Amino acid sequence: MKGYLSGAAIILVLATHPWRSQTPRHTIENASSSQTSFTPGEWMMIRTLSPLPPTPPPDPTNKFGNDPRAAMLGQELFFEKGIAGPIVTGNNGSNGGLGAAGETGKISCASCHQPNSGWMFDIRSNDGVAQNPHATALGATWGGRNVTSIVNAAYYRVWRENDGVSDSTWADALTDPEDPHSQNGSRLQVAHVIWEKYRAEYNAIFGRSPAPLDPRLDPHHRRAKDFPPTGKPGDAQWEAMPKADKLIINHIFANFGKAIQAYLRKCISRNSPFDRYVAGEHTAISQSAERGLRLFVSERTNCVQCHSGADFTDNQFHNLGMSVDTALSPHADATELGRFSALEQLLSDKPGTTGEFNVNSVYSDKRTTGFLNGLKPEEPDKGRWRTKSLRQVAATPPYMHTGQMPTLRDVIEFYNRGGDPDGKFIGKRDPLIRPLHLTEQEKLDLIAFLKSLTGDPLPAKLTRDTSAK
Numbered sequence: 001m002k003g004y005l006s007g008a009a010i011i012l013v014l015a016t017h018p019w020r021s022q023t024p025r026h027t028i029e030n031a032s033s034s035q036t037s038f039t040p041g042e043w044m045m046i047r048t049l050s051p052l053p054p055t056p057p058p059d060p061t062n063k064f065g066n067d068p069r070a071a072m073l074g075q076e077l078f079f080e081k082g083i084a085g086p087i088v089t090g091n092n093g094s095n096g097g098l099g100a101a102g103e104t105g106k107i108s109c110a111s112c113h114q115p116n117s118g119w120m121f122d123i124r125s126n127d128g129v130a131q132n133p134h135a136t137a138l139g140a141t142w143g144g145r146n147v148t149s150i151v152n153a154a155y156y157r158v159w160r161e162n163d164g165v166s167d168s169t170w171a172d173a174l175t176d177p178e179d180p181h182s183q184n185g186s187r188l189q190v191a192h193v194i195w196e197k198y199r200a201e202y203n204a205i206f207g208r209s210p211a212p213l214d215p216r217l218d219p220h221h222r223r224a225k226d227f228p229p230t231g232k233p234g235d236a237q238w239e240a241m242p243k244a245d246k247l248i249i250n251h252i253f254a255n256f257g258k259a260i261q262a263y264l265r266k267c268i269s270r271n272s273p274f275d276r277y278v279a280g281e282h283t284a285i286s287q288s289a290e291r292g293l294r295l296f297v298s299e300r301t302n303c304v305q306c307h308s309g310a311d312f313t314d315n316q317f318h319n320l321g322m323s324v325d326t327a328l329s330p331h332a333d334a335t336e337l338g339r340f341s342a343l344e345q346l347l348s349d350k351p352g353t354t355g356e357f358n359v360n361s362v363y364s365d366k367r368t369t370g371f372l373n374g375l376k377p378e379e380p381d382k383g384r385w386r387t388k389s390l391r392q393v394a395a396t397p398p399y400m401h402t403g404q405m406p407t408l409r410d411v412i413e414f415y416n417r418g419g420d421p422d423g424k425f426i427g428k429r430d431p432l433i434r435p436l437h438l439t440e441q442e443k444l445d446l447i448a449f450l451k452s453l454t455g456d457p458l459p460a461k462l463t464r465d466t467s468a469k
Contacts, residue, residue, distance in 0.1 A: 038294065045297045045304060050278040052310045052391075056154035056265050060366040061359045062170045062258045064205060065265055072466070073201045074263030077256060079467040081108045082193045083177050085184035085230065088141035096124040096138055107183045108467070109176060109260070112137045112147045115463035120267065121396050122147035135329035135403035139176075140184035144333040146403030149396045151458060152389060154265045155311040158371050162385050162401040163342035164317060167371050168364075169264055170257035171357040177256075178232050178352075186232035187253040192217055194252065197468040202255070211251030233351035250356075254363035266462055269392060269455035277452070285452045291442075292449030301415075301436055301446075312390035312453070319383040321419025321429035325404045332402035337426060339384035343377040383427025394451040408447045416443065 038046065064070040077083075084107035091097030099106035113120040125138040125147075137147040145162065153160075158167055166172035176182040177190055194202050195217035203212055216226045226245055231238035238246070274293075276284035285293075296303045308314050317339045324334035348355035357363050359371050385401050399405040405414065418435035419425075438446070 042294065042297055046278060046293065048309060049304070049312065050275045050310055052152070052155065052268070052270055052275075056268070057157055059168060059170075059261065060369060061168050061364040062261055063365040064255075064258045065170075065262050067205060067262055069201070069205050070259045070262035071266050072263075073198060073205060074259035074261065075266075075462070075464075076198060076201070076466045076468065077194075077259055078109045078113075078263055079465040080193060080197070081105050081111070081467070082197070083183060083185045083190045084108070085140065085186065085189065088180070088184065089138060094126065096126045098139070107139055109173075110465065112139060112182070113150050115465075117149075117396075118457060119149040119151050119269075119392050119396050120458070120463070121149040129328060129330065132328045132398055132404065132406040135398055136331045137182075139179075139182040141181050142331040143179075143181040144331055144336065145401055146329075146398060148388065149392055150264055151267050151269050152311065152391050154261075154268065155389065156313070156386075157315045159315060159317075159386055161342070162388070163336075163338045164386050165342035165345055166354050166357075167346060167359050169261040170254065171354060171359075173257035173260035173264075174253060174357055175354065177253075186230045186235070186238075187249055188228055188231040188238065190256050191227065191249050191252045192229060194256065205259070206252075206255045209251070209255060211248060211255055213252065214248050233356075247362075251363060254357055257357070263462075267458055269458065272391065272453050272455040274449075274452040275455065286448055288445045288448035289452045290449075292445035292447070293452075295438075295442055295446055296449055301438075302432060303446075305432060306387045307390050313387040315387065317381070317384035317386050318430040318432065319380075319425075319427045320385070320414075321422075321425055321433050322400060322414065323420040323424035324402055328406070329398075329402040329404035332404060335426075336401075337382045338401075339386075340377045340379075340381040343375060343381060347372065347375060347377075380428065383425060384430075390450060391453050391455065393453060394447075395454045408450055409443070412438070412443050412446055 059065050082105045085104055087097070087099050087101050087103050087106060089095070089097060090101035090103075091099060098111055112122045112124075114123060117123045122134055122137050124134075125136065126133040129135075136145055137143045148162075154169065160166040160169055160172035161175075166175065174187075177185045178187065191213075195213050199213055206212065214227070215221055216223045218224060226241070227249065228237040231241070233239075273284040273289075295301050296307075306314050306316070306318060319338075324332050324336075326332055326334060345353045346355050346358055350356070355361075359369050360367050393399075394408060397406060397408070399408070399411050405411050415433070416436045416438045419429055419433045422429070
């Protein structure tokens, strides 16, 4: 079936690992006397799920992605609050707001991707319902999406965000500073903060790029008025700027994103119990998790069809047949079209859309990737969302792009019933989604397996606030 390796590939691996080829089945013994057996085909599939590659896939559109200096600057900028504009929804004492309404300079990337969460996701916003308080994020105001972990996010190939609205990590990093729900700032504000606080580091890295810092960013420069303190496409002060000056700021803004990407490429977690199990530590996971693993790779559940590879995602888009539940996720948007709307943005050349900084733009370091060839929003794209990686999944609730499922049990129950009834969700359900008819024990076994995918925490040096004070 699709997604399974050929018999020739299985024979090759078994020949390479003779200890696995002595019997027709691979038998694993754990601390107890019970055993779980996998066929050679099942074991071959399991081996495709671990380990993670030594480094995330390269991004040819960012030539600074592996520059350690860029990673250090990216970490500083990740924790930098000065790029944020005014707060719209202030802290009312219980909603986890980041300041009073109207205050500026209060929101960094780390405000929602929180180090103290353990996995760089949101555990602060708490104005949801009691059983699901962290459904969506509160930045400058409430957003409609769940905040996912940035750990291992560098392994996603090409598409970023749940709807794939960005085609690179560096371009994705540009969405939050100007998003009115997130940081509510602007690209001009970012450029001024970099001049004021990170000038030397920036020029050491990007000084020979198309965007060394322009001296007019100095507020004491005789032509400082050329670059207003804040502004982005659609703002009167931005639209009044000459095209050449806009281009300067846009290049600086793009380099901001490229530094953030270099930092995110360092935020990697490995060595989960599952990884150790595949490597030969047969007691690393429980008997229940072993049974869950067998279900996971079976034709019956076919989980591995979409959650494939060492990062547990096919990097594709699927319609799960999920209706948006605003009772569990009060700020979720039930009208979102997912991949369809994302492609409209990404393929646009209009300033202020993600297409302005896509991989074919002048800000990309390689404009011939072919990533966007043949793409256009089509009717079947409505309601499609990207397959999420499952690494650290047990440690990073809630789930789905709306954050409307508080627990892994809720997720398993959703898939077990084959999604929600027709007519309750946008678009057409993927044919892969069908009732699974799992027993109670099988549900528990799948959850036990998913819990085995949590790896080592990030080193403390990567979760430290290094921003300039």
